[in-house]
Amino acid sequence: MNTTSxxxxxxxxxxxxxxxxxxxxxxxxxxxxxRPVWFMRQAGRSLPEYRKLREGTSMLASCFDPEMVCEIxxxxxxxxxxxxxxxxxxxxxxLKAAGIDLEIVAGTGPVVAEPVRSVADVRALPALAPDQVxxxxxxxxxxxxxxGDVPLIGFAGAPFTLASxxxxxxxxxxxxxxxxxxxxxxxxxxxxxxxxxxxxxxxxTAQLDAGVDAVQLFDSWAGALSLAEYREFVLPHSTRVFDAxxxxxxxxxxxxxxxxxxxxxxxxxxxxxxxVDWRIPLDVAATRVxxxxxxxxxxxxxxxxxxPDAVRRQVERIVGEADRALAAGATGHIFNLGxxxxxxxxxxxxxxVVELVHSL
Numbered sequence: 001m002n003t004t005s006x007x008x009x010x011x012x013x014x015x016x017x018x019x020x021x022x023x024x025x026x027x028x029x030x031x032x033x034x035r036p037v038w039f040m041r042q043a044g045r046s047l048p049e050y051r052k053l054r055e056g057t058s059m060l061a062s063c064f065d066p067e068m069v070c071e072i073x074x075x076x077x078x079x080x081x082x083x084x085x086x087x088x089x090x091x092x093x094x095l096k097a098a099g100i101d102l103e104i105v106a107g108t109g110p111v112v113a114e115p116v117r118s119v120a121d122v123r124a125l126p127a128l129a130p131d132q133v134x135x136x137x138x139x140x141x142x143x144x145x146x147x148g149d150v151p152l153i154g155f156a157g158a159p160f161t162l163a164s165x166x167x168x169x170x171x172x173x174x175x176x177x178x179x180x181x182x183x184x185x186x187x188x189x190x191x192x193x194x195x196x197x198x199x200x201x202x203x204x205t206a207q208l209d210a211g212v213d214a215v216q217l218f219d220s221w222a223g224a225l226s227l228a229e230y231r232e233f234v235l236p237h238s239t240r241v242f243d244a245x246x247x248x249x250x251x252x253x254x255x256x257x258x259x260x261x262x263x264x265x266x267x268x269x270x271x272x273x274x275x276v277d278w279r280i281p282l283d284v285a286a287t288r289v290x291x292x293x294x295x296x297x298x299x300x301x302x303x304x305x306x307x308p309d310a311v312r313r314q315v316e317r318i319v320g321e322a323d324r325a326l327a328a329g330a331t332g333h334i335f336n337l338g339x340x341x342x343x344x345x346x347x348x349x350x351x352x353v354v355e356l357v358h359s360l
Contacts, residue, residue, distance in 0.1 A: 015211055015250070016144065021151050023084040026332035027214060027251035027273050027294055035319065035333065036083035037357040038153075039350060040255075041340030042076040043088045046347055049075050059104040063093050069139035070146060077150055080351045081358075084151045084214070085143065087207070089136065091157030091218055092165065094203040097132040100125070100166075108170060115169040117181065119188045125195050128202045130209075140210035151214060153253075154207030158219035159196040159237040166192070175224045182233050193237040201244040208248040216253040217241060217271070223258025230262050235269060242270030253296060257339055263288040272331075278338030283324040291329025295322065298338040304349045305342075315353060319360050 018024055022032035044050055050072055054062055062068045072088040092110045096102055101113035116122060130137075143152055165171070167178045182189045204215050219238065222230060242252055254266050255275030267274050267289040274293050276285040278300035285295060303314045315335075322333035335357045341350060 015248075016151075016213060018149055018151055018213060021083070021149060021213075023151050023334060024213060024251065026334050027253070029294065029331035032332070034083075034358050035322075035335055035360065037335035037354050038082040038084040038086065039076070039080075039337050039341050040086070042080065042082060042350070043072050043086065044341070045343035046341045046345040046350070047075055047079065048347075049079075059090060060093070060096055063089050064097075064135045066135050066139040066142055069136070070142040073139075073143055073152075074146055076350075077147065079347060080354050082150075082354055084153050085147055086153040086216070087136070087140065087143070087155060087212065089155065091155075091161065091220070093136065094128050094133060094156065094199050095162065095166070098126045098128040098199060099132075102165075105170075110165050111170040112166055115177075116163075116166040116192060117177065119185070119191065122188055122192045122195060125192075127195075128199045130202060130206045133203060133206050136203075137206050137210035140207060140212060144211050152212050153214045153216055154204065154212035155216040155218060156200045156203045156207075156241075158217050158222070158234075158254075158256075159193040159200060159241065160222055160225075160234045161218065161220045162196045162200070163189075163192055164221045164224075166196075172221075175221065179224075179229075182229065186233070189233060190237075193234070197237045197240050200241050204241070204245050208245060208250065212250070214251040214253065215245060215248075216255060216275070219254070219256040219259070219266070222256040222262060222266070223260075223277075225262070227261055227265060230265050235265055238266075238269040246270065251294075255296070260285070260288070264290065267293050273334065275336065276338065282318060282321040282330075282333070283328060286325035286328050286330045289330070292331060294332035294334065295325055295330050296334040296336050298336065299353070301337045301339055301342050301345070304345050304353070308349075308352065311349065311353060312356060315356050316360065319357070 022036035025032035026036050069088045077085050105111050164178045252271045253273040254271035260280045274289045276297035278298050
């Protein structure tokens with residue numbers, strides 16, 4: 001493992017160079033020694049060791065405990081042999097750190113005490129300072145010493161997805177209040193997303209300054225939008241986030257759920273790799289994203305419950321589609337799920353998928 005200096009926020013950062021890491025090779029258009037694989041939500045609810053460690057500690061409290069974050073992030077690396085670790089955190093962590101009154105309610109998700117629905121509410125939003133996420137940076141420092149040559153992915157929620165939680169007050173099926181604000185008061189909407197883009201940039205920059213090897217921007221709810229809505233109300237703000245972290249020189253990944261119709265526009269936002277959910281084949285996704293980008297995905301998480309023969313067939317199908325995508329101009333393929341590991345998933349099945357992908 002070597003280190004190099006790369007600018008992230010106006011000063012030099014000691015950054016690992018991990019020339020042999022398959023994940024980084026695939027993400028940067030080089031030829032990896034094997035097809036890399038990692039899983040969204042690989043650190044968390046499906047692992048018994050995670051549940052034991054988290055007993056008596058709330059989700060948000062665990063996200064601000066550097067030692068706990070380090071241990072939870074390491075658990076799937078030890079158990080599954082994945083090619084990348086992703087920082088254990090939550091997309092609402094920077095909102096909580098900035099002082100917004102919210103909690104993660106078991107069985108529901110993030111719940112905001114005072115939803116944001118007016119220009120006055122937007123103006124009252126607190127700005128995030130880097131010191132407010134110091135525990136996250138401290139956790140990254142611990143992880144860099146523990147991971148060896150395994151890359152560490154930092155992440156943040158995209159401005160639209162953060163806005164949907166703030167406007168709705170929590171998770172929403174139809175995003176009606178969010179879309180109503182977007183269409184009825186575009187100026188307030190863009191002010192809100194501009195503020196959240198600032199928060200996201202600060203959070204990602206803190207992670208980059210601490211030394212993460214890649215970053216992923218989760219726009220989990222962008223699939224609720226039409227292409228026209230995405231281009232007008234979301235794309236400029238996601239683009240600003242990606243532009244702001246480009247100088248760090250690490251791979252940037254963009255992912256959303258149900259975003260098959262948005263993949264071309266999401267690719268334009270500035271990521272090096274576009275994540276694809278399970279609803280469309282990777283070779284079709286490649287034509288929508290266009291050449292010059294890597295792809296990540298896209299096994300349906302539910303397939304992990306279908307038995308070894310079905311899992312093998314679906315993994316082989318995806319690898320074949322990915323190879324066709326590479327032939328069509330995609331710069332790399334990182335095997336992943338099309339969304340996160342489901343809580344009831346057998347961890348041994350996850351391990352077997354890693355071994356299978358590495359064997360193909």
